[in-house]
Amino acid sequence: MTALEAVSAYHPPQRVPIASLAGELGLSDTQVRMFHRYYGLAEVLREPTGTITDLMLNAAAKLTDLRGREHQVKYVVQARTLQAIAPYPEDPLHDVVDALGLRHAQAFAVTQHACASGLLAVELCGRLLAEDGDPDAVALIFVGEKAFTPSARMIPGTALMGEGCAAVLIGSGDRDRMLSYASATHGEFNAGLSLSAEMSMEFQQRYPDALTEVILAAVARAGITAADLALVLPHNVNRVSWVRVARKAGIPVDRLFLDNMPVTGHCFCADSFLNYVSAREKGRLKPGDHYLMAAVGLGSTFSAMVFEH
The missing domain is CATH 3.40.47.10 (Thiolase/Chalcone synthase)
Structure with a gap:
């Protein structure tokens, strides 16, 4: 595994x-x-x-x-x-x-x-x-x-x-085993930073639902519920979007690991992994805990992955 x-x-x-x-x-x-x-x-x-x-x-x-x-x-x-x-x-x-x-x-x-x-x-x-x-x-x-x-x-x-x-x-060891992965690409937004004002507004409106969808899909494939997640290690875009997604997904906001967001910025693909190291150092993950990494790529791809610590 x-x-x-x-x-x-x-x-x-x-x-x-x-x-x-x-x-x-x-x-x-x-x-x-x-x-x-x-x-x-x-x-x-x-x-x-x-x-x-x-x-x-x-x-x-x-x-x-x-x-x-x-x-x-x-x-x-x-x-x-x-x-x-x-x-x-x-x-x-x-x-x-x-x-x-x-x-x-x-x-x-x-x-x-x-x-x-x-x-x-x-x-x-x-x-x-x-x-x-x-x-x-x-x-x-x-x-x-x-x-x-x-x-x-x-x-x-x-x-x-x-x-x-x-x-x-x-x-393929037993440490931090990946239990599931879910990903969805919404190709109509493929222009990324070059989206028209109208398409950019549509992307912002659909973003919370699209991210919630892959989070819940990953959780279901792992055989757990959103309430079973001990921690969410997000991509560090901004706090307000993550609070909105957490509420839609039924995840308590205090389970979002947002400690790094104010002081690192959005470090491209690295956010969830930087957050993992910080969470581990702060004792936020215990053996057997289920946690989720999630990220969104311009273009636009929404992805989530569930692990067992």
Whole structure:
């Protein structure tokens, strides 16, 4: 069974107040106040000098369970939101593979689900490892990116992007077993940030129901109910949208792990995994607890995954 054997989180040293980003993002004072007071955002993570290669290597350095098991790594996957993450001919993922001594592994990226690609990568790696039939083989997934262009630093009216990164070791053990996965793509919104004003409004209206639908589907496939979830590890877009979804899904709001949202920003595919590490460190997960990761990718894909701790 697919399991999270280990997860590490790298938080860059710089936290930038959102008010200081107003100029570069073209935000008015009113918009800054909206992000702060209404959406619950205060700061975003920034790696001031490092590259995306540095982000991945810093996350890998904190993944202590990888040490001594490099020979067991069969797949190295970068799950990301952006299709272009570095200027040609740079190849950050293969630079990381070389630096970690993993050239024997198959390395590739998945971007098809945008910010939900992290959950896609977990499900895909689980399938690949199961088909290979080697009980000792593992996959290494990297999630988290650089907000290296103006358009990558903000989802207008929704979220501000951060630069946290996580490394995830996928195996077939008993630790943090994946019980279910549900995903739905609403292709009529495929234009993402380029949606017309009318379609953008329709997307905002349908968003809570669409996310609730996949959450409840994942919960049902896991053989539990929403009330059985001890914790929800969300993507860190904003607080107000998650409160609305939790109420629709019948999940008590206090089971939403929102601690990181004000201080990290929306770290592309990495949010749920960064939240997992924080929740574990704070003692919010106990053995046997059921918890859910959820994410939405522009384009638009809604995904949810249930685990047993």
